[in-house]
Amino acid sequence: MKLANVWIEHRTLKLNQTFTYRADSFLLERGVRVRVNFNNTSCIAFVQSVIETDETTQEYTDRTGYALKNLESVLDEHSLLNDELFDLGLQLAKDTVAPIISCFQTMLPKMLNPRSSARVPVRELWILPGDTDGCKINPIQQEIIDRVNNQDRCSLHDLKEEYGSRIDTLVKKGLLTRVKKEVRYHVKPIANVLRKYPLSDDQIKALSAIRETEKEVICLYGPTGSGKTEIYLELAEEAMRNHHQALILVPEISLTPQMVQRVQNRFGQDVIIYHSGLNDSERYQQYQRVKDGENTVVVGTRSAIWLPFQNLSLIVLDEEHDNSYKQDSLPRYHCRDVALWRAKYHHCKVVLGSATPCFETYARATKGVYELIELPTRVSGVLPKVRITAPGNGYKNGTIGKDLTDAIQLRLDLHQQVVLLLNRRGYSPIMQCISCGATEQCTDCDRPMSVHKDENVLKCHSCGITRSIPTVCSVCGSTMLRNLGVGTQRIEEELNRKFPTARITRMDSDTTARKNGHRILLDQFAKHETDILLGTQMIAKGLDIPAVTLVGILGIDTALMRTDYRSVEEAFDLLVQAAGRSGRGDVEGEVMIQSKMADHYALKTAITHEYKRFFVTEMNYRKLGQNPPYQYLIAMIFTSSQQQHACDAAEEAAILLRKQESCKILGPSDLGKIARVYRNRLLIKGRDLEEMRNYVRMTIETMQIQSDVNISVDVNPLSIL
Ligand code: ADP
Ligand code: ZN
Ligand code: ZN
Numbered sequence: 001m002k003l004a005n006v007w008i009e010h011r012t013l014k015l016n017q018t019f020t021y022r023a024d025s026f027l028l029e030r031g032v033r034v035r036v037n038f039n040n041t042s043c044i045a046f047v048q049s050v051i052e053t054d055e056t057t058q059e060y061t062d063r064t065g066y067a068l069k070n071l072e073s074v075l076d077e078h079s080l081l082n083d084e085l086f087d088l089g090l091q092l093a094k095d096t097v098a099p100i101i102s103c104f105q106t107m108l109p110k111m112l113n114p115r116s117s118a119r120v121p122v123r124e125l126w127i128l129p130g131d132t133d134g135c136k137i138n139p140i141q142q143e144i145i146d147r148v149n150n151q152d153r154c155s156l157h158d159l160k161e162e163y164g165s166r167i168d169t170l171v172k173k174g175l176l177t178r179v180k181k182e183v184r185y186h187v188k189p190i191a192n193v194l195r196k197y198p199l200s201d202d203q204i205k206a207l208s209a210i211r212e213t214e215k216e217v218i219c220l221y222g223p224t225g226s227g228k229t230e231i232y233l234e235l236a237e238e239a240m241r242n243h244h245q246a247l248i249l250v251p252e253i254s255l256t257p258q259m260v261q262r263v264q265n266r267f268g269q270d271v272i273i274y275h276s277g278l279n280d281s282e283r284y285q286q287y288q289r290v291k292d293g294e295n296t297v298v299v300g301t302r303s304a305i306w307l308p309f310q311n312l313s314l315i316v317l318d319e320e321h322d323n324s325y326k327q328d329s330l331p332r333y334h335c336r337d338v339a340l341w342r343a344k345y346h347h348c349k350v351v352l353g354s355a356t357p358c359f360e361t362y363a364r365a366t367k368g369v370y371e372l373i374e375l376p377t378r379v380s381g382v383l384p385k386v387r388i389t390a391p392g393n394g395y396k397n398g399t400i401g402k403d404l405t406d407a408i409q410l411r412l413d414l415h416q417q418v419v420l421l422l423n424r425r426g427y428s429p430i431m432q433c434i435s436c437g438a439t440e441q442c443t444d445c446d447r448p449m450s451v452h453k454d455e456n457v458l459k460c461h462s463c464g465i466t467r468s469i470p471t472v473c474s475v476c477g478s479t480m481l482r483n484l485g486v487g488t489q490r491i492e493e494e495l496n497r498k499f500p501t502a503r504i505t506r507m508d509s510d511t512t513a514r515k516n517g518h519r520i521l522l523d524q525f526a527k528h529e530t531d532i533l534l535g536t537q538m539i540a541k542g543l544d545i546p547a548v549t550l551v552g553i554l555g556i557d558t559a560l561m562r563t564d565y566r567s568v569e570e571a572f573d574l575l576v577q578a579a580g581r582s583g584r585g586d587v588e589g590e591v592m593i594q595s596k597m598a599d600h601y602a603l604k605t606a607i608t609h610e611y612k613r614f615f616v617t618e619m620n621y622r623k624l625g626q627n628p629p630y631q632y633l634i635a636m637i638f639t640s641s642q643q644q645h646a647c648d649a650a651e652e653a654a655i656l657l658r659k660q661e662s663c664k665i666l667g668p669s670d671l672g673k674i675a676r677v678y679r680n681r682l683l684i685k686g687r688d689l690e691e692m693r694n695y696v697r698m699t700i701e702t703m704q705i706q707s708d709v710n711i712s713v714d715v716n717p718l719s720i721l
Contacts, residue, residue, distance in 0.1 A: 002052055004028060004071060006045035008038050009115040011102040011330055013700055013711055016093075018048050021071045022057065028071075031079030031086055033114045035072040042072060046104050046114040080112050084345050085308060091341065097634075097696055097713035098331030106331055107306040111284040125156035127167065130177045141170060148176060199234070202375050203227050207234055209373045210351065216343055219365035220353040222375030223383060223609060224580025225544075228353045229259075231375075232316045233266050235351065236297045240270060243295050244313035249335060251322040252276060252301045254541045257519055258526070263299050274300030274307065277516070302327065302335045305342070312346040315339045319541065321358035321573060323718055332714045336361075355580065356573045356611055359619065360629045384551070384582040384589030386607040391554070391594040398494040399486050404552050404592050405498060412502055412531055416587065417547040420491065420534045421578045422554040425508035426450035426459065427490045428483035431469070435478035440470065446672030451483050453493075454510065463675040491534055491554065499532070507535035540578040546585025553578050553593045560600055564721040565627040568602050572614055575606040628716070632689040634696055635714040636682045638668075643678040645706045650680035653711075656699045657684065663692055683720060 004026075005018035021036050028034065028047055036045045053060075057068050081089065081104070089107055093100040105113055112118065129149050137145065144163055148154050156178060159167050170176040199207070210218050210231070222228050232248050239246035250259065255275050263271050272286050286307075289296065293310035300307070302325055317325065317336055325335040336352070343350045352361050352370070365372035377383075389403035400408070411418050428451045431440040439448045442460035449458040449467075457466040472479050483490075488508045495504055505525045512518040518538070525533045526545050533539055533548075559571040575593060583589015595603060605614035623630050636653060640646040650668035657665045663686025671679040686692045693715065700711055 001055065001057065002026075002050065003068075004034065004050050005048045006034060006036060007048060007101040007104070007114070008036070009044045009046075009101060009105075010038075011099045011105065013097075013099055016099040016101075019045070020066075020068065021045075022068045023050065023071045026071055026074050027077075028074050029079050031081045032077075033075040033080070033112075033118075035075065037069055037072060044075070044114050044116050044118070046101060076112075080108060080114075082308060084342075085306070088338070088341060088345075092331055092333055092338070094693070095337065096331040096333050096715055097693055097700075098333075102330045106303075106327070106333075109283045109287050110280040112287075126179050127154045127156050127159055127171075128177045128179055130170070130173075130175045132175050135173065135175060137175070140166065141175070144170060145175060199230065200227060200379060202377070203231055203234075206231055206373050206375055209371070210235065210349070213371040213373075215369075215371040216348075217340065217350045217352065217364075217370040219357055219361055219370045219372050220351050220375070221355070221357055221362070221365070221372065221611075222353075223355045223378055224577065225378040225380065225584055226355075226375035227379045228375060229262070229318065232318065232351065232353065233263065235314050235316070237266070239313045240267070240295055240297060242313065244311050245290070245293075245295060245309050246297045246314040246316075247304060247307070247309065247312060248297065248299045248316045248318065249304060249325070249339070250299065250301060250318045251324045251541060253324070253518075253538050254319060255299070255301060256522060256543065258544055260299070263297065267297050270294075270296050272296050272298045272300070274298055274304040276301060276303070305335050305338045309342075309346065312342065313348045314351070315343050315348060316351045316353065318353050320352040320354045320361060321356055322541075323570075326718050330712065332712075332717075334716065356576050359569060359615065359622070362615055363619070363629050380584070382583065382588055383609050384579055384591045386579055386591040386593065386609075388595050388598045388603060388607060389592045391596065398498070399491060399554060399594075400494060400498070400552070401594055404594060407550055407590065407592060408499065408502075408532070408552070411550045412499060414549075416549040417525070417528065417545065418532045418550045418552065419539060419543070419548050419578070419581050420495075420532060420552045420554065421537070421540055421574075422486070422488055422491055422534070423537050423559065423574065424485075424487045424555060425489070425510055425536055426461070426487035427453040427493075428485050428487055430484040431458065432482055432484045433473035433476060433478050434480035434482055436473060436476040438473055438475040439484075440474065444676045445674045447674070450487065452510070453489050486555065488534055488536060495532060495534065502532055503530040504532045504534060505530040507533060507539050509536070509538070512538070537574060540574055540581070543581050544584050545581070548581055549583055549585075549587050549589050551578055551582040551589070551591045553591070556593055556603075557595050557597050560595075560597060560602060562721065564719050565622070565625060566718060567721075568618060568621075572602045572606055572611075572618075575602070576609070576611070579606070579609075626685065631685050631687055632692060633717055633720065634684040634689075634692050635717040635720060636684070636696060636699075637671075637712045637714065638680045638682075638709055639677050639712070640706065640709045641677060642706070642708060643673070645709050646678040646680045649703065649705045649709045649711070650682055652703055652705070653699050654682055656702055657682065657695060660695055662686055662688065663695070689715070 002023045004021050004023040007018055008015055028050055030047055030049055032047050034045050035042060060068050089103045092103040105115055127148055171178050220228055236246040260273055274286050291308040298304055327333055339350055364370045390401045392398045392401045408418050430448045431451050440458055442449050445460055445462040447462045449460050452459045458469055459466045488506055492506050505521050507521050524530055528547055556571060579591040582591050601617045638646045638649040654665055654668055663684050666683040668680045668682050671681055684692050696713055
């Protein structure tokens with residue numbers, strides 16, 4: 001009989017094994033989707049292997065103790081993944097300690113996904129020539145047949161519009177045949193526009209260094225506006241000329257309309273833009289284009305790393321330090337790691353570009369593991385002047401201090417534009433009772449609720465639930481409630497008060513929630529229909545608007561005081577990125593950072609644009625704490641609706657893990673509940689990541705956990721707060 005070993009669609013580590021079904025009458029191969037009965041419900045599964053055996057069903061049952069069931073149906077004719085990607089899926093599961101099926105689900109677009117919620121590709125009916133030998137054909141029929149013969153694709157729909165039921169007659173007679181084919185995306189050609197300026201000497205030098213180096217990985221380090229993107233485009237064009245494919249990865253937020261325009265001008269119809277704004281069928285069509293091996297440049301966000309490239313010769317990660325390259329749900333992979341893996345397979349180069357490379361990358365580059373290539377200055381020559389100014393002292397003069405207020409007024413008078421960054425949305429993050437000190441908490445999470453004046457509600461930023469703003473304290477009944485702290489809505493109020501005639505665009509996830517909200521607001525500001533752009537970190541990146549001459553950064557002290565091992569690095573990145581938005585045109589730019597911590601090394605180095613000095617100092621702290629990149633971290637998270645169960649599971653794992661001595665176990669620590677789910681975490685710290693992964697895997701296999709406990713693993717977590 002024929003047996004198929006399949007992965008069931010349920011993505012939990014407890015089911016991370018194949019199940020066997022009888023597949024006698026089916027044609028199938030590795031990497032196709034099938035429908036099976038599992039636990040008395042019908043579900044989708046993904047085929048790992050197909051084997052022939054001499055055993056009978058009875059013998060199989062006797063040997064294994066399982067009754068064999070038949071496959072219900074097969075969904076795909078051919079494997080959805082080529083060998084490279086199938087192996088990558090298995091490797092990814094190992095590297096991220098995630099269920100294998102979750103990796104395949106992440107890799108495949110929705111329409112091809114091995115899970116029940118997948119959608120089926122749109123199919124259209126096409127007409128092909130049939131057998132016309134010995135048939136009597138009238139002139140109009142001949143016209144139709146000629147048309148079908150001469151045209152590449154004829155859709156049934158189009159032909160019927162023109163010739164009506166004659167088509168049906170011809171099909172019935174066998175003179176034409178009808179086939180189902182998937183709809184393909186038709187791209188409108190755009191005239192290629194070439195670069196308007198010659199490359200700078202620094203760019204030329206950097207390009208030849210990239211071409212010549214023997215090393216596969218290049219760290220391209222250069223300040224914002226130093227012409228890195230131009231280098232990516234040159235390299236991509238080269239790949240295309242050689243009939244290869246190129247992939248340029250960008251963080252979601254910096255895939256601005258400007259960026260899209262820039263690559264479309266350069267590559268016309270050969271560019272594929274692949275991002276989360278595409279609907280399922282658009283994604284699928286672009287996926288097919290890449291699979292067909294078209295010579296294309298793909299510009300895309302994280303998930304573009306899974307496209308089925310045939311002959312890839314370049315991968316670029318722009319802003320390679322950006323946290324959005326890490327997926328924060330299962331499987332918790334980092335796009336950079338996958339890029340390095342695929343580059344090995346395709347023997348192609350990887351360019352990691354940034355003004356503030358992540359520490360792992362820069363450390364490897366300085367050690368010579370990666371090639372370090374620098375663009376020393378901005379194309380326009382000048383970096384903006386950065387100053388630290390005093391914040392406002394609260395109620396009377398607000399959050400925006402005197403210096404920044406004056407500077408904004410000056411820029412408004414000159415008809416220039418201002419960007420203000422505050423990395424916190426809402427009106428105020430905490431509502432507190434003055435009488436008893438209690439804060440309004442979310443009932444489903446152990447978190448304070450934020451005040452949102454726009455919608456007139458309290459909102460939980462962890463789970464999203466809202467309730468009306470109370471008028472009395474929920475603990476003591478006092479009416480003396482105050483808003484503690486400042487969010488973007490509150491700054492908007494202050495701006496309206498201080499600059500009554502200024503036009504303001506506020507951009508945060510509340511104002512950009514609707515489709516294209518992000519683009520519409522940015523467009524508005526880019527066209528200078530508004531004067532001040534106020535927003536969270538989503539405005540810190542990618543924005544290239546020449547009329548912006550002042551950038552103000554608020555609330556950075558809170559970011560610097562966080563105790564996470566990467567919080568200072570992240571604050572520094574944010575400062576440098578945000579500062580980079582200023583003075584990109586002809587007028588010199590200015591940046592003001594409001595802070596009471598002027599002596600902090602991150603601020604001191606940020607104002608002088610000295611990434612390298614910051615790197616050296618911060619690395620010392622990393623070394624002291626033996627934090628990454630000196631040692632590796634793995635987080636294990638235990639969740640359950642029962643507080644005790646989550647806690648017990650974490651304890652049990654800690655005991656098991658502590659039996660080995662080569663790494664350190666930190667915790668368990670109670671992370672509180674989010675959306676009524678209790679969370680406990682263990683941290684494993686050590687020098688041998690592979691060994692650490694093995695310990696974690698073994699621990700999960702050995703543990704006897706309650707059925708309502710879920711374990712998830714985060715290898716190289718970006719945050720351990
Ligand atoms: P980065 O990616 O480092 O931020 P970009 O490639 O976006 O830098 O370049 C910054 C700006 O300078 C862009 O507006 C770009 O069009 C322009 N630019 C890039 N290279 C040159 C050049 N050689 N000559 C003139 N302008 C350039
Ligand atoms: Zn109270
Ligand atoms: Zn909540």
